[in-house]
Amino acid sequence: MNRYQILIEYVGTNFSGWQIQKKGSTIQGLIQEKLSKLLKEKIILHGQGRTDTGVHAFEQSAHFDCKNKIIDTIKFLKSINHFLNVKDVAIKNIKKKNNKFHARFSAKQRIYKYFIFNQISQPIIEKNKAWHVRRPLNLVLMKKGAQKLLGTNDYSTFRASSCNAKSPIKTIKSIKIKSSKNKIELQFSSQSFLQHQVRSMVGCLKYLGEKKWDLTTFEKVFKSKSRKLCAPPAPPGGLFLFKIIY
16 A cells, blocks of 8 residues: 655635534545545545634645555646645645654644734635734733743643543643734644634633733633633634644
């Protein structure tokens, strides 16, 4: 068997997330179906992890095994993207891997980005690709709050009730926040995240930026390990899986 890694870009607005489900169109289901038809054998696609309904990806990573070796990768990319591009999905690259490689378990770092438009007017061109927040946000406070989230901690406050992770303890390596022309970018880096963790952290940082909370309240909510005290999660449209590092 031959193992291949693929790097995928997609707009998640019209999908029910990455993972195959009984109802609704998914990224994994679409690509798996098209790969099976193109390669003329049943393909099982393994992703590095899930993205939720409405979440996008600059570079999702997945792998699959197939009997025949893919000789012409340029032709392969042109052929598969012919079927995927109409759905706002694209395979950006394909790489031959040894059988020890696993898209999920070989990953050393996952990087997500979240975008906020902090302005009065509704974004039009980038609608559904950022969170529109009208109230002014204090980036200095948000950066101070982000520093309190770093390191190895119990992130139960930011964990979805449906999360299947064995432990709420994760290690956040870095959080970077920058702004340009009313567009705020938050970047989170960790080996793995809990379900809804990034969106929940962004929701709490937004409360801090709006001065609904002060730093003391923000820290108390984080340390409480109580989901009930968490601010409402940021909407999925502003979240992008940016890169997987192996």
